Amino acid sequence: MGNHLTVGMGEIQVVRGAGHVLTALGLGSCIGVCLYDPLTRVAGMVHVVLPKSQTDKTGELPGKFADTAIPAIVQRMVEMGASASRLKAAISGGAQLFQFGVSNTLDVGARNAEAVVAALRAAGIPLQAKDVGGNAGRTLRMVSDNGLVAVRTIGGAERELVVLGNILSASGVAA
Amino acid sequence: MIAQPQYVFSEEQFDALREIANIGMGKASSALADLVGTTILIDVPQALCVPIGELSAVLHDPEQVTAGIYLQVTGDVSGHATFVFEVQSAHRLAATLLGVPEVPLDEVTASALMEVGNIMLSAYLTAISDFTGLQLLPSPPVMAVDMGGAILNAVIANMQHLDDFAVTIATDIYDPNQLISGTFVFLPEWGGIQKILQAIGMG
Numbered sequence: 048m049g050n051h052l053t054v055g056m057g058e059i060q061v062v063r064g065a066g067h068v069l070t071a072l073g074l075g076s077c078i079g080v081c082l083y084d085p086l087t088r089v090a091g092m093v094h095v096v097l098p099k100s101q102t103d104k105t106g107e108l109p110g111k112f113a114d115t116a117i118p119a120i121v122q123r124m125v126e127m128g129a130s131a132s133r134l135k136a137a138i139s140g141g142a143q144l145f146q147f148g149v150s151n152t153l154d155v156g157a158r159n160a161e162a163v164v165a166a167l168r169a170a171g172i173p174l175q176a177k178d179v180g181g182n183a184g185r186t187l188r189m190v191s192d193n194g195l196v197a198v199r200t201i202g203g204a205e206r207e208l209v210v211l212g213n214i215l216s217a218s219g220v221a222a
Numbered sequence: 223m224i225a226q227p228q229y230v231f232s233e234e235q236f237d238a239l240r241e242i243a244n245i246g247m248g249k250a251s252s253a254l255a256d257l258v259g260t261t262i263l264i265d266v267p268q269a270l271c272v273p274i275g276e277l278s279a280v281l282h283d284p285e286q287v288t289a290g291i292y293l294q295v296t297g298d299v300s301g302h303a304t305f306v307f308e309v310q311s312a313h314r315l316a317a318t319l320l321g322v323p324e325v326p327l328d329e330v331t332a333s334a335l336m337e338v339g340n341i342m343l344s345a346y347l348t349a350i351s352d353f354t355g356l357q358l359l360p361s362p363p364v365m366a367v368d369m370g371g372a373i374l375n376a377v378i379a380n381m382q383h384l385d386d387f388a389v390t391i392a393t394d395i396y397d398p399n400q401l402i403s404g405t406f407v408f409l410p411e412w413g414g415i416q417k418i419l420q421a422i423g424m425g
Contacts, residue, residue: 048288055275056375056385073284073371094275096379108386111274122331144376145292145364149330187287189322201287201369 054079054094057111061091061123067191074140076156078113078163078179079187081137082120082172083194083211089129090191093120095140097155098162113162117170135211136172137196138163139187141179156180176209227271227387229376229412231419234271238424241414243391245353246346251395253345257338258318258402265394274378280392281306281405284371288312288404289327291339291365292377295347296391297305297357299414303347305339306370307404314401316366327367336363354421374407382411389415394404 049172052060054071067090071079078095082133093110109119141160160179167174183200278284289312295301316331319390325331340363347358366373396403419425
């Protein structure tokens with residue numbers, strides 16, 4: 048049976064087979080990373096909050112940080128039967144929400160996007176589509192049937208970013 | 223795998239945090255009432271320790287478009303204070319303040335709204351300061367207009383120590399005609415909560 052799963056901050060959700068929808072609501076400076084294995088239809092999403100893991104902290108959610116999130120989600124997907132070499136990725140988020148009154152606040156969103164792209168490259172996963180940056184929060188959705196990834200911003204209709212299951216070539220977009 | 227919270231707070235300690243929020247909100251709501259000339263009501267504050275992934279549930283609808291005013295708190299207590307209100311409320315509030323029937327959300331309006339948020343958030347923090355004897359210093363405010371959940375997530379990303387759990391103290395604020403409604407969210411850093419509790423003999 049299919050179901051709808053929400054991916055909260057720092058969370059990783061992995062599903063297998065058709066009929067599942069994964070959603071990350073309200074991505075601000077955070078990045079939603081979608082990974083998909085077209086053959087086994089194992090789909091995973093992680094909601095990354097910050098670029099780098101903090102060594103002096105006690106939490107154990109690897110999904111919070113780009114450098115720990117990608118290895119952790121790949122492992123979860125492989126455990127569910129995916130092949131790491133078949134995974135394809137799409138990412139969205141990394142906005143700078145606070146437009147008014149901002150002086151020299153560090154742009155966490157841009158640093159998150161860079162860190163996620165670097166972590167995907169390190170894992171050898173081709174990045175097929177990205178929709179990052181800007182000033183708008185996003186809601187990201189992935190359908191497990193075919194790896195369809197869609198993004199919605201406020202005041203806009205949802206639009207398709209990519210269908211990860213349709214991609215035959217292994218080349219990624221320029222990162 | 224989520225680790226257990228770093229600290230566990232008792233129900234009495236949460237009650238104390240709610241009471242502190244109540245004191246702060248009393249000042250914040252009367253500051254707003256003075257500005258707009260109507261009665262402003264507050265709900266019973268919530269104080270919760272929740273996984274960061276579920277934090278945006280303190281908002282009624284995380285996908286609703288809101289205006290969010292955010293400032294960082296430093297001093298004896300570090301934390302993050304945000305006032306999130308429905309975008310229609312933002313328009314009405316700005317129009318009331320500027321004495322015109324309708325306004326667009328531009329730089330001028332944004333700066334007026336930021337000032338309102340600043341006054342309210344500062345009143346809230348000063349009340350907590352006075353009650354606890356601790357220093358809570360507000361940074362200059364910043365503002366975004368976006369999904370409430372996205373705004374809260376952007377705030378959480380600024381936490382110095384991003385644990386798997388966070389303590390959030392949230393209070394709804396509204397006027398009897400439902401023209402203005404919003405939510406105050408105070409996210410103290412772990413050390414800040416302990417300092418507040420110690421200061422009032424609940425540590």
